[in-house]
Each structure stands twice: as structure tokens, then as C-alpha cells.
Amino acid sequence: MSVEIRTYEIQQDGSLEPHSILPISYYHGICPQVGDTLCNDLMPEAPPIFYEVMRRYFFNTVGAFGWALVICRREASDDRSRVYEAWIDDTDFWNGVDEREETERSSALRG
Known part of the structure; x- marks a missing residue:
């Protein structure tokens, strides 16, 4: 079973919206820490999008285990x-x- 890192973006109303599910290898084997800034620049024609890691949870459940990151979009x-x-x-x-x-x-x- 591989380790997943799932990100959930905090919305204006406080709800969480699933953002991504990636293997830990995407982050080169390191789970981002609380306070880290993530930069998404996968579309060259658009400005980069910044997110801050607000919380981090580790889950070891039947069928999957890994990290849930709660992220918040930040202005550039x-x-x-x-x-x-x-x-x-x-x-x-x-x-x-x-x-x-x-x-x-x-x-x-x-x-």
C-alpha cells in the first residue's frame, strides 16, 4: 500500500474541498509541513497560485493510509x-x- 498525500482547500464558508490526491513520491518522499507554502505553476499562461499548509493529519485506515493536508489559498x-x-x-x-x-x-x- 502506497502512502498518499491528500490536500483539502479551506473555502470561504469553512468547508473543505478536495484539491488533490498524490503519492508521496510526488513530493519526493517528504510530506509538506504546517506553515509550508506550496506554489502551483502548472499552467504557464496563468499566474502562479500559492497555498499555505494550515494543518496536517496522518491517517492509517483500512484501505488507505497517508497524510491529509488542509491548505488555504494565499495571495501573491x-x-x-x-x-x-x-x-x-x-x-x-x-x-x-x-x-x-x-x-x-x-x-x-x-x-
Whole structure:
């Protein structure tokens, strides 16, 4: 049985809406902690969406076990936006380095 991480978003009225069910491997084997900020940027044409982990519960029940994270959507503050932009800039830089190194390796193999 694999460990699941289920996220539930707190709505305006206090109810919980299921957000995602993912294997713990999605988070590289680490369950996000209370206070962590999650950034969802899977649609390049839309601005990133930030969530804060408010609560974390571990469930060991018949048929499934894992973590339930209660998350709350957060506005893109200056701080969150700066960290996001730094992440994107670093990702672009290191992806460029990887591409150049791969090109050099391919050229060396071709002789």
C-alpha cells in the first residue's frame, strides 16, 4: 500500500474541498509541513497560485493510509513573488547550462 498525500482547500464558508490526491513520491518522499507554502505553476499562461499548509493529519485506515493536508489559498505577496521569480530565473539558468553541456557531449561523441 502506497502512502498518499491528500490536500483539502479551506473555502470561504469553512468547508473543505478536495484539491488533490498524490503519492508521496510526488513530493519526493517528504510530506509538506504546517506553515509550508506550496506554489502551483502548472499552467504557464496563468499566474502562479500559492497555498499555505494550515494543518496536517496522518491517517492509517483500512484501505488507505497517508497524510491529509488542509491548505488555504494565499495571495501573491511581494515576498512570495520575489521567491517565485528567483526560482524561475535559476531554473532557466540551470536548464540552459544542462542544454549546453548535453550539446557539448553530443558533439564530442560525434567526433
